[in-house]
Amino acid sequence: MDKVITIPYQPREHQLAIHEAVDTHRFSVAVCHRRFGKTVAAINHLVKAALQCGRESPRYAYIAPTYTQAKRVAWDYLLKYTEPLEHKANISELRVDFYDRRISLYGADNPDSLRGIYLDGVVLDEVGDMNPKVWNEIIRPALADRQGWAMFIGTPKGANHFKDLRDRAETEPGWALLEFRASETQIVPPEELEAARKEMGDDKFNQEFECSFHAAVEGSYYGTILNELAPERFREIVRDDLCKTYAAWDLGMGDSTAIWVAQLAGQEVRLLDYIENHGVGLDWYVRELTNRNWHKAYQLLPHDVEVRELGTGKSRLEVLRDAGLDCTVVPRLAVDDGIQAVRRMLPRCWFNMPQVKQGLDCLRNYRREYDEKRAVFYDKPLHDWSSHGSDSFRYLACGMDTNTTWGKPLTVTTKWIV
Secondary structure (H helix, E strand, C coil): CCCCCCCCCCCCHHHHHHHHHHHHCCEEEEEECCCCCHHHHHHHHHHHHHHHCCCCCCEEEEEECCHHHHHHHHHHHHHHHHHHHCCEEECCCCEEEECCEEEEEEECCCHHHHCCCCCCEEEEECHHHCCHHHHHHHHHHHHHCCCCEEEEEECCCCCCHHHHHHHHHHHCCCEEEEEECHHHHCCCCHHHHHHHHHHHCHHHHHHHHCCCCCCCCCCECCHHHHHHCCHHHEECCCCCCCCEEEEEEECCCCCCEEEEEEEEECCEEEEEEEEEECCCCHHHHHHHHHHCCCCCCEEEECHHHHCECCCCCCEHHHHHHHCCCEEEECCCCCHHHHHHHHHHHHHHEEEECCCCHHHHHHHHHCEEEEECCCCEEEEEECCCCCHHHHHHHHHHHHHCCCCCCCCCCCCCCCCCCC
16 A cells, blocks of 8 residues: 655645646746745645656755755755655755655855756746856756756846746746736735835835836845836947947956946947856957957956966966957946946946846846845945946946046146246
């Protein structure tokens, strides 16, 4: 007689809709209001899928934006719902094993921990807070050989890549889209929703409870300005080599390097290209600029480019100039001053889509650091995947004078009047 195992989980009507969507579609997106119970549904679907998987040694994963969030939000649920399965829990690795199956919790803030694994199914929770490369370059290939499934769940935080996934799921075959607004699910009592609206204001309430993507990311430096730009500012733009061209760098040491390429046409700043990579030398970026025919642009570089490396005795500025680039070191300014320069420049900007989509996502998600314990924002930027593209954009704004269109440092000769 088969053994009957009862999992202490009874899905609500709307949670059941999520389970049915994942069962019938390889990729699904669930946009959920706060307090919906999306994490509980996600963990239970991972348990169900692991039990029903007929492949050898199934592997499933739940991924949160950070490792700390994964542990705080999902670990207790994973322990609870796998306890009847005689699980073996490994708290140091945030994984549970049962019947030669494994469910692991990961943080997207450590992408290297996700490389080299295979997955039969994965849940990406609050994917809008993750670097888009985590899905595109790491998780998607991990699903390939087992033809695993993926579910993206979250609450809107502006028009970021979660919004792109939502739009993709709405139209693309093989994808499912589910949206759960608090006014429709009736999980949260109406009087509580009304009280929340009064406290939060309409924009924040609509984002958190009514699944609106129109509000900017909370704490975002540039989100509101970008949202106010007309839709025609985001379209395909043809380069004009008669215009002065700039390439602004943020140089990473053991981190990502990002380059924005812009052309100045009158008062218009046309953002035409964006380059970002990590783990490669300066020669790769020089070659990439050359291949895209941006090597003749004025290269705007941060002040730390002048630091000499111990191994070669040469600075990165000298290396780039030896490669034939026309380099200018941007004057060192306080971060706050640079942010203000970007805010002044953004109303003049036009974005070449989809070529600069990755960089635009960085700008939308660049935000102040948040103290979860004290529930306050610090007056400094959060350093995450969006920092590199936003820092190079800041150097662009500081280094490119949109009023006088200079390209090279000004040489001034002075003398005393005798």
